[in-house]
Amino acid sequence: MADNICLVGHKKEIMAVHDAMDVLSGKWKISIISSICYYNERRFSDILSDVSGISNKMLSKELKELEVNKLIKRSVIDTQPVTVKYNLTEYGRTLKTIINNLADWGMEHRKVITGR
Amino acid sequence: MADNICLVGHKKEIMAVHDAMDVLSGKWKISIISSICYYNERRFSDILSDVSGISNKMLSKELKELEVNKLIKRSVIDTQPVTVKYNLTEYGRTLKTIINNLADWGMEHRKVITGR
DNA sequence: CTGTATCCTAGCTGATACTG
């Protein structure tokens, strides 16, 4: 099914893919989701070091967008100084498969561009 | 496996995901790949109408990048006027799974944001 | 049909500094 869908495909699927990318696009979004996904629960500074190259400003901004889209949840713990943790929402967790696929493909891709 | 990887995840995977997005990011790239994938072989003007909203300039530009990354192949057929067709390369076809996942997720996502 | 060439602007982005 996942294979021969390419023989019967249509505009609906293409638009669906575009819809998905609307939420996931952005230089860092998928990496951020990955970080939270792989560790299940993650703090701001954790993600900052997980995702190499991202600035705190960008992280802050993209986290907000992901939260608006209901993909992640932000929880403030009232310690001193304050602690904030991010989790995937149930909805966000539906992205796991995609994340895993992307990670697999990304590792193969790295081999292709560097390796051979 | 695809599930509990989230319990043992690491920076390598996050970077892999980022690598993947490096190639696939851009407002239209995934949609373009989808179009070619679903129809197996596609012309410039076909893609232009498949991917609603894209301009010829963007299509041209992103097609070039995808070609450079060896994901698609461009073939010129010497008719009058000239015909050009695009196919996924064998390597590009390795993205099928991801495309299908994204299409599935995108359709669910549309329900979530419009439906309920 | 399949693109290129210009022009133009919103907003993305990084760097740096600062706050509660």
Next chain:
DNA sequence: CAGTATCAGCTAGGATACAG
């Protein structure tokens, strides 16, 4: 620790026109 504020440069992307 978890962000916000500000500045400035870049570039992604759209509109339009043109070319082979």
